[in-house]
Amino acid sequence: MRGGSAVMPPFQQFLEANRATVYRFLTVAVGPQDADDAFQETFLAALRAYPRVREPDKLDRWILAIASRKAIDHHRGAGRRAVPTDEPPERPVHDPAPHDPDDPLWSAVRALPPRQRVAVVHRHVLDRPYAEIAELMGCSEQTARANVYQGTKRLRELIA
Amino acid sequence: MNTNDLKRLASAASSSARARRATDELTERAVAEGLVDVAVATMDSPIGELFVAVTPTGLVSVAFEDEPRDEVLERIVRQISPRVLEVAAPTDEVRRELEQYFHSQRRSFDLSIDRRLIGDFAWSVLRATSRVGYGELATYGQIAARIHRPTAARAVGRALGSNPIPIVIPCHRVVGAGGSLTGYAGGLPRKQTLLRLEGSLL
Numbered sequence: 577m578r579g580g581s582a583v584m585p586p587f588q589q590f591l592e593a594n595r596a597t598v599y600r601f602l603t604v605a606v607g608p609q610d611a612d613d614a615f616q617e618t619f620l621a622a623l624r625a626y627p628r629v630r631e632p633d634k635l636d637r638w639i640l641a642i643a644s645r646k647a648i649d650h651h652r653g654a655g656r657r658a659v660p661t662d663e664p665p666e667r668p669v670h671d672p673a674p675h676d677p678d679d680p681l682w683s684a685v686r687a688l689p690p691r692q693r694v695a696v697v698h699r700h701v702l703d704r705p706y707a708e709i710a711e712l713m714g715c716s717e718q719t720a721r722a723n724v725y726q727g728t729k730r731l732r733e734l735i736a
Numbered sequence: 737m738n739t740n741d742l743k744r745l746a747s748a749a750s751s752s753a754r755a756r757r758a759t760d761e762l763t764e765r766a767v768a769e770g771l772v773d774v775a776v777a778t779m780d781s782p783i784g785e786l787f788v789a790v791t792p793t794g795l796v797s798v799a800f801e802d803e804p805r806d807e808v809l810e811r812i813v814r815q816i817s818p819r820v821l822e823v824a825a826p827t828d829e830v831r832r833e834l835e836q837y838f839h840s841q842r843r844s845f846d847l848s849i850d851r852r853l854i855g856d857f858a859w860s861v862l863r864a865t866s867r868v869g870y871g872e873l874a875t876y877g878q879i880a881a882r883i884h885r886p887t888a889a890r891a892v893g894r895a896l897g898s899n900p901i902p903i904v905i906p907c908h909r910v911v912g913a914g915g916s917l918t919g920y921a922g923g924l925p926r927k928q929t930l931l932r933l934e935g936s937l938l
Contacts, residue, residue, distance in 0.1 A: 586809045586820035588776070591759065599755035600746050608749040612758045619762050623771045626819055681745055700739035701746045728739075 584632045587623060594639045595619075597702065601640065604685060605647035605697045614650055618643045640702075641712045644694050651690035684734035692727030699724045763823045773817035775826035776809075781838050782933070783926045786903075788834075790827045791816060794848030797900045798834075800922045811900075815853055834903065840933065843870035845904050853900040861895035868909040871934045875913050897921050903930065 585593075598618060603611045621642050629638065685693060691713065698709045710720040766772050774796065776789045787805065789797040789812055796816065799808045812820060829847065836842035851859055864882040868874045876889040876896075885891070896907040902922055908930040912918040920927035931937035 583810055583813055584818035586774075586776075586813055587818055588820055588822050589809075591762075591821075595755045595759055596750075596752055599758060600750045603750035604742065604746045611750065612754075612761065615755070615758045616762045616765055620765060620769065620771065623766055623819060627773075627817060679745065681741055685742075685745070696742070697746075700742045731742075 582632050584626070584629065585635070587626055590622075590626075590635055590639075591619060594636055597636070598639055598643050601643055601697055601702060602647060604701055605643070605694050606650045607682070607686060610650065614643070614646050618646045621646070637708065637712060640698075641714070644698070644712050647694050647697075648690045651693070680735060681731075684731050687734055688727050688730060692723045692730065695720055695723035696727035696731065700728070763821055766821060767823055767825060771819060772821045772823060772826065773819040774812055774821075775823045776820055777822065777824050777827040777831065779831045779834065781834065783922070783929050786834065788827050788830050789820075790830055791850045791852075792826075793850035793852075795830050795901060795904060796850040796853055798902055798904060800902070800926065802923075811853060816850075830904075837903070838933070847904060849901065849905070855895075857891065858895035858898060861892050862899055862901075862905045862907070865896065865899075865907055865910060866905055868906060870906075871936050873909050873911050873915070873931075873936055876910060876918075877913060879910055893919075906930075909934075909936070 584590075595615075599611065599615055602614045602618070606614045618639065622639055629635070631638075685696075688696065694713060695709055698704045698712060699706075704712070706717050706720050706724070709724070710717040713720060713723075715723075763772075767775070770792075774789050774791050776787065779786050779788065783800070785801040787797075787799040787801070787803075787808060788795065789799075789808075797808060797812060799805070809820060833842060833845050833847060837845070854862060860883045861879060864879050865874070867882075868879075876892050877886070879896075880886050880889045880892045883892075892910075896910055897919065899905055899907045899921065902908070908920060908927045917924055917927055917931075928937060
């Protein structure tokens, strides 16, 4: 489709093309326990906005930008979500995630500030260039570099 | 730590099976929130795999397996919405009635139709065609006469040939003047199978 109005791919096709990358990103960016929920929130937000999207050639970056915002908001909300109630909370039954929860790397990743954590995952898990990380996170390239640098440094300190 | 450790962590905890399961829950939530404009599903039938598309308004498309899937989808995206998801529940009723039809347990469909892929003239033709009952036949000329366009037999043929909802809108029941089967968008063998099923053809 050149010129004319580029036609959007059906959402199903867009979902299949991007779900593995988005799931991989979120698994590390919010942790395996919350990855499913963040994954659904990300694609539901995309589905709501989908009819208004005009650039079908940039969908892969668009969905990662949404996932980045969800990951950052997720950590901001993590403190607020603990609301005291009389009722014991209903615990969703999840298969234990197939990873070693004792892996010190997980707790190190969890200890990073949200923006550093997201930037580090884009850089070291998805191998994105800094210019793209800046675009995905809505910041300058310099800030993206600084976030990756600080986050990586902090991870090394925590693991050491 | 080196950065490969992070990749290992990601791979260990995210498998395609987990992503697929998260997708199943996602589609359920999407339907519950009313965000699916077009639900699509496939089903087996005696005339090959059928690809059905359903909107909140009704059945919008039934496609045979040799129609290029991306062309069918592109038409749906352009005319209706790009919010197309593979999800079974909204298509259950359509698939159930088609199953019954193919098992000779149903002679007419109780399905609401979404006519957004059908132009005005074509709709008048297809509406008249819908009144040709199970086991009956009509000629192109008869359909033309029924819509008060007695000279439009060829335009009638074209409208039938572009019927986006075959089987349910029974364009297979329209034949040439001498009873010849003439054409069918899904190919003559399918038309013969459907008419044999209905007992109009030996």
